[in-house]
Amino acid sequence: MKKYICFDIGGTKVKHGLLLADGSILSKDSYHTHGKDLELFLNEMIDTINMYTKNNTVSGVAISLPGFINPHTGYSKRGGAVKALDNQNLKKLLKKRISLPVEIENDGNCAALAEKISGNAKNCSDFICVTIGTGIGGGIFINGKLLHGHSYRSGEFGFMITQAGNEDKDILHSNASTNALIKSYKKLKNISESESIKGETVFLESSHNSSVKKLLDDWISNVSYGIYNLAATLNPQKILIGGGVIAQQSLIGTINNKLDQLHWWKDIKIPVESCKYQNDAGMIGAMYHFIQKKGK
Structure with missing residues (x-):
């Protein structure tokens, strides 16, 4: 079964995990959100992605993000509590540094998607x-x-x-x-x-x-x-x-x-x-969104 790196980015913490396509969480952790420094924010995401890819073959990176998010392009007009992402496109920023496909959706929508599909x-x-x-x-x-x-x-x-x-x-x-x-x-x-x-x-x-x-x-x-x-x-x-x-x-x-x-x-x-999923809803919903967009 395919594996996905999933992020649920909040104003206080960035939750991340390695998930299977059925929603099972193989591992998860979190770190403090550096929401005002874009470079530091990106570096921590890249370090986390590299940690997971070191010993796993993954199909993509799925992200749940606060704010006004265009789920087709990844552009955030406003990054919610993550001010560094105002008027930024996290999808494009990440794809400059990693070869994996990336998909992004609003965090509330991700939670709803998780509950609709399997919650x-x-x-x-x-x-x-x-x-x-x-x-x-x-x-x-x-x-x-x-x-x-x-x-x-x-x-x-x-x-x-x-x-x-x-x-x-x-x-x-x-x-x-x-x-x-x-x-x-x-x-x-x-x-x-x-x-x-x-x-x-x-x-x-x-x-x-x-x-x-x-x-x-x-x-x-x-x-x-x-x-x-x-x-x-x-x-x-x-x-x-x-x-x-x-x-x-x-x-x-x-x-x-x-x-x-x-x-x-x-x-x-x-x-x-x-x-059903409480604190894990964002990660699970982000993965479902990725699969819907990519068909895989």
Whole structure:
């Protein structure tokens, strides 16, 4: 079975792995994203690719990338949290240095593709995948087809305004992402912005600290508002939630409880579930995209 080198590039970490065509992950790891230095960013990708090709025969490199990505050319008008890729074409940049074929797709679309082909949306023709991480993204399937939008910007749910006029928290990126949760936690605890804090820290402390519990509760409410708006707009069969934060097993149930508290949810209610692949969805979806494009 053919092997593929897959990258899921995020604002905080670059996840990478060696995958088989059936979605099996032979090995995986991650490193810190150097999102502001293009040369350093490229060198680390090349080093990782060389590491995998040293002892493996691979069929290509598949990449899940944040931002406004043209999946046909690889050009990113905006690289999301990876500023170095604004107005760059990572596909062309890599092909100058390696001989392997390269394909790139938006990270939210990759997650949705993974769930559609072999995940929790296999039997759905219409569904939405929402990814919660450094920002809020996702993918939309309508009538069995992935929706890219006129300028490849569909699924950018993080730009929805849910708190108009509330300082820097107007949009979902700023009030419902994992980054937003950590930022609020640091402010509450008077922790330096430069200190590294994981989302799971907030969840753990919420069990015995009422102030942190209130902070987390407000954050989950913000997540539920975004989900509500998507359900009201597109009426999908289901909405799947992905990202590392979904490892918190109680989160999906709490989100559903929040939705049930919204007066009009009963009129538009749909199933809200977790993604099957969670943190691996980007890599798996990137590989599926590669296979669809190359036919191999």
